[in-house]
Amino acid sequence: MAEEIDQFYLVREDMLTEAMQKTLRAKVLLENGSAETIGEAVKQVDLSRSAFYKYRDAVFPFHTMIQEKIITFSIHLADRSGALSNLLRIVANTDSNVLTINQTIPLGGRANITLTVDTSMVNVEIQQLMADIKAMEAVEKVEIIGSGAAGV
The missing domain is CATH 3.30.70.260 (ACT domain)
Structure with missing residues (x-):
């Protein structure tokens, strides 16, 4: 049985769901030190922790991927x-x-x-x-x- 290889796509930001966009904003807050914890970051962008964990390893800014x-x-x-x-x-x-x-x-x-x-x-x-x-x-x-x- 052949296993599928992950496929990646370049998608314009406004096409992402609101939760995906907020996940990206929360990741930026964590990276630049504006939030020290995931809890702080998701609170600042009004996102549930579960949504953050769902998308954090799946959505990345283009500059990060390259x-x-x-x-x-x-x-x-x-x-x-x-x-x-x-x-x-x-x-x-x-x-x-x-x-x-x-x-x-x-x-x-x-x-x-x-x-x-x-x-x-x-x-x-x-x-x-x-x-x-x-x-x-x-x-x-x-x-x-x-x-x-x-x-x-």
Whole structure:
């Protein structure tokens, strides 16, 4: 069964729901220190905490998204000779730079890989990189589990 890859869209602010817009404003208050806690931030923008938590990891200003340079992948890799080498070759071919790699001891014929890469020089779309990794015969699952700006 093929797992879907997250899709991202660029949407004009006035097309977002009111709760999404308020979530963005609350995040700005937290970032610039105008609010010290989530509770303070949501109160200032008249938003429920539950709505904030629902949208906080899903809506970002455009300038934030284009600064994302470091991505962490979780990959389930079959325990086969050369599988990890092939995975790293695919990543290298996109001009991504591997920052960290952690692999569990293979159990049940599968190892879990956590791979963090710097994508600041990547020469393909991230979705294409994920599709290329997923297309490997030894890969059972791949997902993005984190991302952040370089230097953070």
